[in-house]
Amino acid sequence: MAALDVFQDALSRLERIGREAGIDPQVIAALRQPKALLTAALPVRMDDGETRWFTAYRCRYNDALGPSKGGIRYHPGVTREEICALALWMTLKCAVVGLPYGGAKGGVIVDPKTLSPMELERLSRGYMRAMADFVGPETDVPAPDVYTNARIMGWMADEYETIHRRKAPGVITGKPISLGGSFGREEATGRGAWLVIRRFAERTGLDPRRARVAIQGFGNAGYHVARLLRQDGYRIVAVSDSKGGIYAEDGFDVESLHRVKQERRKLEAAYCEESLCELVEHDEISNDELLALDVDLLIPAALEGAIHDANADRIRARTIVEVANGPVAGGVDERLAGRGVTVLPDVLVNAGGVTVSYFEWVQNRQGDSWTLERVRERLEETMVRAFDATWDLVEQEGRAPRSAAYGVALRRIADAIGAHGDAAYFRGERA
Ligand code: NAD
Numbered sequence: 001m002a003a004l005d006v007f008q009d010a011l012s013r014l015e016r017i018g019r020e021a022g023i024d025p026q027v028i029a030a031l032r033q034p035k036a037l038l039t040a041a042l043p044v045r046m047d048d049g050e051t052r053w054f055t056a057y058r059c060r061y062n063d064a065l066g067p068s069k070g071g072i073r074y075h076p077g078v079t080r081e082e083i084c085a086l087a088l089w090m091t092l093k094c095a096v097v098g099l100p101y102g103g104a105k106g107g108v109i110v111d112p113k114t115l116s117p118m119e120l121e122r123l124s125r126g127y128m129r130a131m132a133d134f135v136g137p138e139t140d141v142p143a144p145d146v147y148t149n150a151r152i153m154g155w156m157a158d159e160y161e162t163i164h165r166r167k168a169p170g171v172i173t174g175k176p177i178s179l180g181g182s183f184g185r186e187e188a189t190g191r192g193a194w195l196v197i198r199r200f201a202e203r204t205g206l207d208p209r210r211a212r213v214a215i216q217g218f219g220n221a222g223y224h225v226a227r228l229l230r231q232d233g234y235r236i237v238a239v240s241d242s243k244g245g246i247y248a249e250d251g252f253d254v255e256s257l258h259r260v261k262q263e264r265r266k267l268e269a270a271y272c273e274e275s276l277c278e279l280v281e282h283d284e285i286s287n288d289e290l291l292a293l294d295v296d297l298l299i300p301a302a303l304e305g306a307i308h309d310a311n312a313d314r315i316r317a318r319t320i321v322e323v324a325n326g327p328v329a330g331g332v333d334e335r336l337a338g339r340g341v342t343v344l345p346d347v348l349v350n351a352g353g354v355t356v357s358y359f360e361w362v363q364n365r366q367g368d369s370w371t372l373e374r375v376r377e378r379l380e381e382t383m384v385r386a387f388d389a390t391w392d393l394v395e396q397e398g399r400a401p402r403s404a405a406y407g408v409a410l411r412r413i414a415d416a417i418g419a420h421g422d423a424a425y426f427r428g429e430r431a
Contacts, residue, residue: 006304006326007081010088013330014406020399021407026423027414031091034061034084035068040130042108044123047116054123058106058131060140061087064416067138068104069094069354071145071174072127072156075303078107082304086145089325090354093347095409097386099358104140106131112147124152128159135160137170137365143357144174146219146303150186154179170364173357182360184375185353190224191376192352193323195383196344197229197297200319203391212295214238214317216245216287217302218267221323221350223258225299230254234297238290241267242302245290248282292316300327307332315341322346337400345402347409348390355382 011032018028042054057080060068070090073083083105091103108127112120128135135142144153153174160171169180177183184191201208213234215222218241226236235251241261246252246269256272269282291298291311298317300306304326307315312332319342322328328336328343336343359375362368370378386408393404424430 005081006079007085007088009330010085010326013333013402014088014092016330017403017406018410020403021410023407023410024414024418024422027410027417030064030417031062031088031413034059034087035063036060036134037080037084038131038134039080040127042123042126042130044119044126046119054108054110054126056106056108056127056130057083058134058140058142059083059087059104060134061103061105062091062413063102063139064413065095065102066100067136068102068140069099069143069357070104070106071143071353072106072108072148072152073145074108074110074112074123074147074152076109076111077303078109083107085304086325089347091413092406092409093351093354095412096347096390096405097351097355097382098412099355101141101354101358104142105145106142107145120152121155124148124155125159128156129163132160132163135171137168137361141170141357141361142172143354144220149220150174150176150181153181170361173360175360180360180364182356182363182375183370183372184379185356185360186220187224188356188375188379189221189323189350189353190226191228192355192379192383193221193225193299193321193349194228194232195352195380196349196387197225197321198232199384199387200344200391206296206319209233211235211297212237212251213297213299214290214293214295215299215301216240216290216306216327217300217324218257218261219301221353222299222301223254225301225321225323226254227258229297237295238285238293239267240285240287240290240302243267245285245287246282247285247290247293248280252280252282288314297321300324303327305329307336312336313339315339317341319344322349325350333400333402343400343402345405348386348401348405351386352379352383355379 037059040056087105094101157172175181238247256270260268260270270277292314294316299321301323306327308329321344390405
């Protein structure tokens, strides 16, 4: 999908679901554009002495429910429209799980794999210098996203504190533990998705020991969800990254795949015992072939727009679990539903990351540190409650899961906007 279309597509879907759910059009109007969007040009001194300029964005989409919250993405394909779409989805996501946050997103147009570690640090500190008056613990709180990580968050927090001449760990989440990060943040998105799948299996009778799974994207989110599903007995038959995929009918040992990917920077089908890893039999497949596999769960965990107009009819999975943000284009929702494919939506499935980010922010503001067990317990409570609220609507009203999750979110946002007074109140029609 063309980048420009991502935001339009997100808005069309929002309007359609808003109408179906009977949401006040004034609330949808409030969500049709970001509240504030900052574009910056970041000068970075490269290791060879030259200065290169990088375009950076930060979008604070909506803050009806609280300070805005959302990750920062480093990717050559970043566009302003993509950042706005992601920030809109963050607004809905925080509302689905009931966090006191609005939605935001940031990004830099860069291929971070081409930068040295020192160039990456200068870029990250430069990003925070440009955004230091636009973000803050009470206004807008960034976090990691695609190709950013805890170390980068640590650099950015440090830069913010240097500029403001005070400690402010709550300015950013997903930090290293030693700099005020939370236990459990790294695995949170994958764990949250796994909790959703577990509850979905309980409520629909899906048997993990008979279920086959394909996962597109084996980064932070993809790895952790694969690891936890494997522990439950799911067979992970296919995995891919940006360079392509691998398939084995008997399933992969996820920990071995991960270890080999960390060591060799490459996705290879392997089985490891102690210090020895051996390559195992497998087929190489393309990302398109992975998406078309006949599996019980198809988990897109890479980038938005993976399933679109041209490949939607080739999907044979029973259920798509949107671990990535926006992997299913808005225009194909109904076609998939018509073919009996259930789509568990991103705003619910991947909300574990922002939920533990919220826990990190709470700990920072209280000067506290929670145990991993406490983080996991509270995450489970939050995800199960959000899943059940969504699934109750699916069962009681026959709504598609995405429509139900958007319904839950939009009602919460509508209540917050309405608490200031709606049109009927100001016309004197209601007290
Ligand atoms: P990551 O950078 O750790 O991993 C991204 C993975 O996707 C890598 O394995 C990469 O090789 C792969 N990839 C990139 N392009 C691909 C392509 N065309 N085909 C197949 N694989 C491709 O990123 P992440 O944090 O795991 O994020 C993945 C998705 O999950 C994104 O959509 C992100 O917005 C979403 N998400 C992440 C978090 C989080 O906390 N990390 C939270 C919510 C949502």
